[in-house]
Amino acid sequence: MLAPNSERERLPDCVGCRKPLFVGDMGFAYEDELCCAECAPTYEQAKAEWEEQKDEPQDNPEAYAEFCKAYDAHIAAGGKPSDQCVTVL
Ligand SMILES: [Zn+2]
Numbered sequence: 867m868l869a870p871n872s873e874r875e876r877l878p879d880c881v882g883c884r885k886p887l888f889v890g891d892m893g894f895a896y897e898d899e900l901c902c903a904e905c906a907p908t909y910e911q912a913k914a915e916w917e918e919q920k921d922e923p924q925d926n927p928e929a930y931a932e933f934c935k936a937y938d939a940h941i942a943a944g945g946k947p948s949d950q951c952v953t954v955l
Pocket of ligand 1: 880881882883884885901902903904905
């Protein structure tokens, strides 16, 4: 059981709906932006975003590698590309 919001560390608000987010919530992290679980993209959408930027200089090439690993692990675990890409923040 999670501690009440007042006792958890506050994170930046969701970029989609401005909902306050806290450490331990489910959501999606993209560089320094966070989305709540409802606004999180699907694996498919996140992959497409990454692939669009593939030819541009990357500030953070490790982040793409990390994402690919997470994507493959999700599929290997029986997940679908249309599932939302959420992790514990
Ligand atoms: Zn949201």
